[in-house]
Amino acid sequence: MLSFMAAILLPFTAGRVSAAAPDQGFVEKILRENRYFIEFANVCVSNFGSAENEKALKDANQHNFNANLYYLESNYVDAFKSVRLSQEILLDLYYDILQKRYIEDSRTLLDLNAPTIIQSKDKKSAHFLQLGYRDVEVARQFRDMGFNYNRFLFSNKIRYYIDGIKRARRAKRFAFLSLIESKTPIEDKVDYHTQTWDEARNKDDRERIR
16 A cells, blocks of 8 residues: 555656756856846946945846856856846845836926926827826836735846836837927927918827827
C-alpha cells in the first residue's frame, strides 16, 4: 500500500521541484525584460528623479549586473533571485516617479493652462485640454492597477507603472498643444483664413485634431 502511494505522489513531487528551478531560457527572458525596465527608468530618473531615485536605480542596476554574472556562470537560481531583488527596488522607484514626477506635474500643468484656455474660447485648444485631463486620469488608473496587482508578480506591476508614465507624458504634450493653440493669433489659424464661397460650401465640417 505504501509503495502504491509513493508511486502516485512521486510524479507530483518531481513536478513541483522542476517547476521551482528556473532554467536557462526562463532566466534569459527575465534578464531581457529587466534590462528594458532599467533603461526605461533611467530616462525618467535622469530627467526628473531625486537623489533617492538615483540611488534606488543604481542599486537595482547592481542587482541586475549580479544576475548577469550568475547567468554566465550557469547559476540560474541565483540569477533569478538577483533579478527579483532588482525588480523589488524598481517597483518602489516606478511608483514614486509616476506619482510625484509625472501625474502631479501633468495635472499641475493642465490646471495652470485651464483659465487661459477657457477664456480664449478656442474649441481646438479646449479639446486638447480635455484630452490631457483624460490621459492624467488614465495614468492614475494604471498606477492603482499596478499597486493593487498580485504582489508577487513584479514585472506585471512594473508594466502597469510604465503604461501610466507613457499616458502622463502624453497628457503633458496635450497641455502644451492646448496652450500653443490658445496663444496662436486668429489670423494665423487655417480655420479663419479668407476663403471663397465654393471652398466654404464644400468644406468638410468634421473636426480634425492632429
